[in-house]
Amino acid sequence: MARTLLDKVWDAHTVRTLPSGQTQLLIGLHLIHEVTTPQAFQMLKELKLKVRMPARTFGTLDHIIPTADQARPFADPQAEEMAQHMYRNMKEFGLPLFDMASGKQGIVHVIGPELGLSQPGMTIACGDSHTSTHGAVGAIAFGIGTTQVRDVLATQCLAMAKPKLRRVRVEGTLANGVYAKDVILAIINQLGVKGGVGYAYEYAGPVIERMTMEERLTICNMSIEGGARCGYVNPDATTIEYLRGRPYAPQGEAFDRAAAWWKSMATERGAEFDDIARLDGAAIEPVVTWGINPGMSIGVSQRIPSPDAQPEPERPTFREALAHMGFEAGQPIKGAKIDVAFVGSCTNGRLSDLRAAAEVAKKGKVAEGVRALIVPGSQQVAQAAEAEGLHEIFLAAGFQWRKAGCSMCLGMNDDKLQGREMSASSSNRNFIGRQGSPTGRTLLMSPAMVAAAAITGVVTDVREILR
Amino acid sequence: MSTDFKRRHMTGRGIPLPGNDIDTDRIIPARFLKEVTFETMGEHVFEDARKQNPEHPFNSPAYRGASVLVVGQNFGCGSSREHAPQALMRWGIRAIVGGSFAEIFFGNCVMLGIPCLVASQEDLEWLQKAIAKSPQVPVTVDVEKQEVHFGDHAIKASIPDGPRNQLVGGTWDSTAVLLEAGAAIEATAGKLPYVAGF
Numbered sequence: 001m002a003r004t005l006l007d008k009v010w011d012a013h014t015v016r017t018l019p020s021g022q023t024q025l026l027i028g029l030h031l032i033h034e035v036t037t038p039q040a041f042q043m044l045k046e047l048k049l050k051v052r053m054p055a056r057t058f059g060t061l062d063h064i065i066p067t068a069d070q071a072r073p074f075a076d077p078q079a080e081e082m083a084q085h086m087y088r089n090m091k092e093f094g095l096p097l098f099d100m101a102s103g104k105q106g107i108v109h110v111i112g113p114e115l116g117l118s119q120p121g122m123t124i125a126c127g128d129s130h131t132s133t134h135g136a137v138g139a140i141a142f143g144i145g146t147t148q149v150r151d152v153l154a155t156q157c158l159a160m161a162k163p164k165l166r167r168v169r170v171e172g173t174l175a176n177g178v179y180a181k182d183v184i185l186a187i188i189n190q191l192g193v194k195g196g197v198g199y200a201y202e203y204a205g206p207v208i209e210r211m212t213m214e215e216r217l218t219i220c221n222m223s224i225e226g227g228a229r230c231g232y233v234n235p236d237a238t239t240i241e242y243l244r245g246r247p248y249a250p251q252g253e254a255f256d257r258a259a260a261w262w263k264s265m266a267t268e269r270g271a272e273f274d275d276i277a278r279l280d281g282a283a284i285e286p287v288v289t290w291g292i293n294p295g296m297s298i299g300v301s302q303r304i305p306s307p308d309a310q311p312e313p314e315r316p317t318f319r320e321a322l323a324h325m326g327f328e329a330g331q332p333i334k335g336a337k338i339d340v341a342f343v344g345s346c347t348n349g350r351l352s353d354l355r356a357a358a359e360v361a362k363k364g365k366v367a368e369g370v371r372a373l374i375v376p377g378s379q380q381v382a383q384a385a386e387a388e389g390l391h392e393i394f395l396a397a398g399f400q401w402r403k404a405g406c407s408m409c410l411g412m413n414d415d416k417l418q419g420r421e422m423s424a425s426s427s428n429r430n431f432i433g434r435q436g437s438p439t440g441r442t443l444l445m446s447p448a449m450v451a452a453a454a455i456t457g458v459v460t461d462v463r464e465i466l467r
Numbered sequence: 468m469s470t471d472f473k474r475r476h477m478t479g480r481g482i483p484l485p486g487n488d489i490d491t492d493r494i495i496p497a498r499f500l501k502e503v504t505f506e507t508m509g510e511h512v513f514e515d516a517r518k519q520n521p522e523h524p525f526n527s528p529a530y531r532g533a534s535v536l537v538v539g540q541n542f543g544c545g546s547s548r549e550h551a552p553q554a555l556m557r558w559g560i561r562a563i564v565g566g567s568f569a570e571i572f573f574g575n576c577v578m579l580g581i582p583c584l585v586a587s588q589e590d591l592e593w594l595q596k597a598i599a600k601s602p603q604v605p606v607t608v609d610v611e612k613q614e615v616h617f618g619d620h621a622i623k624a625s626i627p628d629g630p631r632n633q634l635v636g637g638t639w640d641s642t643a644v645l646l647e648a649g650a651a652i653e654a655t656a657g658k659l660p661y662v663a664g665f
């Protein structure tokens with residue numbers, strides 16, 4: 001019988017079936033960061049256990065680090081304490097840490113693929129929900145909690161039930177000015193924020209197949225926003241060329257052997273799925289969220305929907321969203337005034353995202369009263385962008401050019417919304433309070449759309465600027 | 468494993484929290500995560516939501532000391548932060564009944580021995596109203612029988628077999644169970660070409 005990538009990866013990593021009926025699944029790559037691990041290391045110490053496979057464990061600092069001044073000690077004593085714990089734990093357990101001095105520091109989901117650590121056919125875990133990102137290279141990648149981080153540190157395994165599999169096919173061709181971010185927001189809008197519960201998503205179809213690796217990373221990143229346990233794209237020539245020459249990818253003849261194995265892990269023709277969903281790529285226009293979860297989105301030319309047009313159980317959330325955002329049903333999203341523009345995050349903090357934003361930034365200056373931040377996803381992204389002069393374009397247009405970190409995606413450092421500020425953001429969540437202010441408001445969109453909002457001061461159709 | 472770990476059934480007063488898609492940022496905002504332990508999490512559960520809404524159930528004296536949380540659809544979506552179930556647990560929650568749960572949140576709850584059971588929309592609305600009317604009446608969450616009892620009334624509430632077996636059998640604290648595989652872990656790793664270096 002034809003098998004899927006999920007079947008093959010699952011079988012290859014199954015240690016045994018547990019008495020509970022779940023699978024004891026080996027985790028091939030464990031990525032860790034400073035926020036969700038100190039308690040796990042403490043538990044490990046209390047159990048007097050070592051890290052089971054230190055060679056398969058890598059750490060970085062991303063969530064709490066400042067993006068303006070990264071000199072130690074950090075100005076925020078709590079951030080400094082978390083950093084110190086990370087350094088101490090990594091040293092004590094003999095694990096490599098990609099810190100600022102390494103030149104390889106960055107958001108964990110940006111550096112994994114960038115360094116060639118994340119590879120096809122692997123199981124990957126990290127104490128962060130956006131671990132689904134790594135599925136873009138053809139891995140099965142799970143976000144986990146801290147007690148599960150302890151399990152992976154101690155046993156290199158997780159107790160898991162195999163998810164069902166839904167193939168999400170995006171047909172046709174995308175229009176100019178429509179990006180991977182618009183595609184994943186359209187998918188989440190169609191399938192719902194809990195539509196993926198119980199499923200892994202396999203992204204396929206001509207639009208996905210033509211995408212670069214960075215675009216696929218954006219797609220897989222937000223699988224979790226659709227409720228899916230993980231999401232992946234089958235490894236192909238794009239995957240193999242992306243990995244060639246990366247520091248932690250196999251080199252020389254070993255690379256060719258690896259490439260052959262990677263290709264062999266792809267879903268076979270004729271494989272069956274628990275469900276298949278389809279979208280017409282040509283029908284997608286630049287997408288903007290208007291509400292308080294990533295499924296509440298519309299095309300930039302559309303009007304904010306009315307709660308009364310929703311099924312009864314959805315209406316209270318729609319009303320709450322309108323009240324929080326200060327919007328009215330029927331209002332166009334285009335023209336909504338913004339206070340802050342943020343380009344960055346594990347969703348859209350890679351080089352191609354910065355290029356797309358710079359293309360738009362060239363056409364104007366940041367509007368008066370708008371605070372605009374560009375936060376590269378990693379030190380290497382920052383370096384590559386600077387080599388192309390992108391930082392000069394941003395600075396000339398009035399954007400702030402920051403250092404790598406999670407930043408205003410979740411507001412754990414100084415980069416926060418103030419009061420009810422409205423943010424145009426290339427990040428992944430528009431939850432109430434997400435960007436650091438309990439009353440702050442977030443409009444999710446592509447990096448190009450964020451740049452367009454930054455220079456006009458309002459939500460703008462980027463296609464009108466690029467034309 | 469000690470019987471202390473078995474989560475066959477638990478009884479306590481209920482607390483209804485209506486609404487769908489309540490995310491883990493809402494349960495505990497990120498600014499409270501800058502801690503190297505979970506100790507203070509209970510103090511900040513729903514902090515922003517409680518400040519913005521004095522009527523929030525977690526502010527109500529009627530529900531103080533409650534341990535069975537009754538929620539809507541897609542509870543715990545978003546961030547994987549275990550700080551969210553830790554905050555609920557440290558506030559006093561021991562079991563959750565809802566329409567559906569985000570999977571990482573559900574898994575984190577299992578790791579803490581907190582059962583999350585799924586009930587129908589109709590039954591949830593009934594249960595939330597019944598608790599609001601009589602908050603002193605104890606609620607029993609029977610994990611083994613997959614039922615929730617309130618007074619003389621019982622509703623069906625399901626939990627998948629794997630986690631149910633872990634909770635009922637007391638094997639939810641999984642490190643010991645996973646360690647039992649012993650050398651089979653390295654044997655599985657040894658067969659993977661990427662571990663061997665191709």
